[in-house]
Amino acid sequence: MRSIVRRTCREAARTHALAGKAGTKKAGTKRESRLVRIGSRGALVLSALAILAATRHETPDARWWAPGEDRVFPRQLDYPNAHGVLRVLHDGEPVRTADNAFFMPLGPNGRACVSCHQPADGMSLSVESIRDRWQATEGKDPIFAAVDGSDCPTLPQGERASHSLLLDHGLFRIERPWPPHDWSGKGVKPDFTIEVVRDPTGCNSGNRYGPNAKQPNISVYRRPRPVANLKYIEAIGFAYDPKAGLPVPVDPETGKPVAGNLMADGRVPTLTAQMNDAARAHLELSKQMTPAQKQQVLTFIRSIYTAQQAGPQGGALDADGAEGGPATLRDLKPGQLGSTGRAVWSEFDAWGKLTAKQKAALSPRELAFRESVARGAAIFRDRNFLITDSQGINAPVGFGNPVRYSCRFCHNMSQIGIDVAPGQVDLGTTNAPFASPQPWLPLFRVTCKGRPHPFYGREILTHDPGYALTTGKCADVGRITLQSNRALAARAPYFSNGSAKDLRGIVDYYDRRYSIRYSEQEKQDLVNLMSAL
C-alpha cells in the first residue's frame, strides 16, 4: 500500500512539474486552469487510492509505454484520471513487451502499435498525454514522426507549430488515395469531384500532396481509435446492412461477412487489414509484418478490455448492483441490440433504485453522482428528439426525415454503444453548416456528378469526406463510423476530428445539432454517465 502511495504521489508530482514547465510558455488563466486541473487530478488520484488498495492492483511505475521497453503487461492495470480510475484488463497470461510485436518498434520511425494506443488513454491517445510526451522528449517521441505526427511532412519538424494538430487537437494525418480504392485494392470511380478550398497545413497542395499531386491523395486529420473491447467492434448482429440496402459486407480475402465497424472511414474489412494499413502508413514499414507478428498483435489486442472502474469520488462503478468496469465487457456477449436485449447502459440502472440503507452508506457527493449516472443512462435511452438530415439514419434506410428517437437509435449495441449494423453516419461533425468552426483543418468542396446528395444537394463543404473516401459516393460524404463509448474519461478530445474538447462538448454538439434543448441537469447527467463508461 505504501509503495502505491509513493508511486501515486510521484505521478502527481511529475505531472505538477510538467504543468509548471508548460505554464512557463503560456501565461494567465490557461496556466492557472491547467494547474487547477492538475491539482484536482492529484486530489482525485489520492482519493482513488481507496479502490486501488481494495483491489490490490497496481498502477504501473510509468504511465507511458514506450516502444521497445522490456516490461511485463499484467492481467490488470489501473490508471487515475480526471474522472476517477480507468481499468485495463488483459484476458490472458501476462505479456513480456520485449517479445510482443504490439510493443516492438518494427519500422524506421521508432514507433510501435502502443505508441498511439496507450493503456492509460483507454488504448487510444489523449491530448494530455501527447503534450506530456512533447514536453518530456522535447518533441522527439516517435508519435511526432513527420509522416503523420506533424501537420505535414513538408513543415519544419522541430517546431511546435508544425505539430499543432496533434498537440492541440489530438489529430494524426491520414492520407487517402484519390480516387479511392475498394477493399480488394481496385480503383473506384467516384461520383463526385473534390477541390481544395482551404489548406492550412499545406498537405493538400503541390506536387506530392493533394488531389492535384502526381499521385493524387487527400489528407484528412483524425483521432486514433481505441484498440480495446474488439469483440464488440468485430461482432455481427444481423445479416443485413440497412444503410447499404445489402447484406453486411464481405471480406474479399476470406469471403466471410464482416461487421463493417472498423476505422472512421470503413476503409478496411478486418483487423488484419487494419494492421497492414497501419504498419505501412503509421509505422512506415516497407514490408508487411510477419504472420507470427500479426498473430501476436491480434491475440493481444483481442484480449484487452477497458472501461472506467471508479468514479470521481473514488467509488467503484460496479458497487451496489451496478455493472460498470471492463469485466462486464469481457464477460458478456457482443453484437446484441439493446432495444430487444440488454438495454444500453442498463449497467447503471441499479443506481436509480438504491435502497435507503445503500444511500445512507454513501457520502452526499457519491450518492448524487450515482443517481446522476442512472438518470444519464435513462436520458440516453429514452429522451427522444427529432433527428434530421443525417445520412445513414434519415436516408437511405427509410426511417424518414425527420425521425423521432434518442441516442440509442444509433448507439444501440449493448455494453459498448456502437451500431450493431455497419455504423457509418453523418452527424455533421465534418460537414458545413453543421460542423463546429475549425479553421485549422483543410476544407474541401465536393461536387456530386450524379444524383445530388439527399440533404446537401450538389455541393458539400467538408473537412473530411469520411466514408466517401472509401466508397467514392457523394451520398457518403461526412459519414463516419460510430465509435466505442467506453473509456471516454481517459481519451479526450472526441469525435473523429477532435472537435469536442471534453465530454460536455459532445453533449453540447448534439444539443445544438438536433435542437434537443436538454436542461442543464440533463446535460450534467449525460456527462456523468459518459465519464463512468
Added chain:
Amino acid sequence: MRLALSAAMLAATSGHAVAAQAASDYRLFVACPVYRDTDSGRKSGCWLAQSPEDGVQYDVTLAPAKPDYAHAALIEGRVAAGQDNPCGGIVLDPVSVSILEGPCPRYMIPAEGYPGRRFALPVTNVPPLDMDRPLDKGPFAKRSFPLFFEFDSSFISYQFTDYYLDKLAHWLRSAHPRRIVVTGYGATRPVTVSGKAMAERSDVARERAETVAQSLRMLGFDAKTISTRVGRDRGSIEDDTIPGLSEYSRRRVEVTAEF
C-alpha cells in the same frame, strides 16, 4: 405467394388510374409530405400528404419506407377499413411511399392533440443471427419469389424488402436449387400521376437484378448458380405482401429457383 397478371391491374396501368381511384379505395398521387410532430415515444411521428386529385389529407405513416419532408413523394395506397385517426388524416393501409428528387418546403406541424402511433416492431423484421432457424422442410419444386422496390430505386429497404430477401434466402438454403434466376423489372411504361407522366429509368430493372444477385452472392450462394435477366414491363402482379398496390408491384425482381 401467388403471382398472377390481373386484368383490372392492367386497366389501371393503361391510363385509367384516376377513374379507377374515384371508384375505389385505391389512391395514387404525388405530393409534398408533411411531418406532424406527435410524440408517443420513439419513431412515433406522423406523415401526412394531401392528394391533388381529391384534396384529401391522407395518413401515410404506415408505409415501410417513410418520406423525407424536403422531397416530394409518390404515394400509393388503399383507404384502410378501420380508421382510428391517430394523425389527422385518412389512413392508407397498405401504403407505399417513394421519395422523389423534386424539392419540397420542409413542413412540420405540431401534434394538435393527435397522439400518433406508439412504435411496434413490424412483423417484417429480420431475426438476429444468433436466433436458431431450422431449415425449411421439403419437398421443394420450382418456385418464384418477388421482391419490391421504391420508385426508381434498387435499394433493398429495411424491415420490408430485406425481410422477404431473407425469407427467400432461407428457403434457397433449404432447397438447394440447381439454378437461381434473378429477373429485374421496371415500371418503364409511363403512368399519369397527379397530372404528370411518370416512368422509371430504363436501367433500373438491370440494377435491381444485379443488386439482388449481388446480395445472394454476399449471403454465400454460389455465383455459378445465379444468373440475371432484365424483364419487359409486363404490368402489375398480385401479391399478398403488397395487396392492391399495382404500381408498387411493377417495380420488382422475381427470383426463380429451378431444380
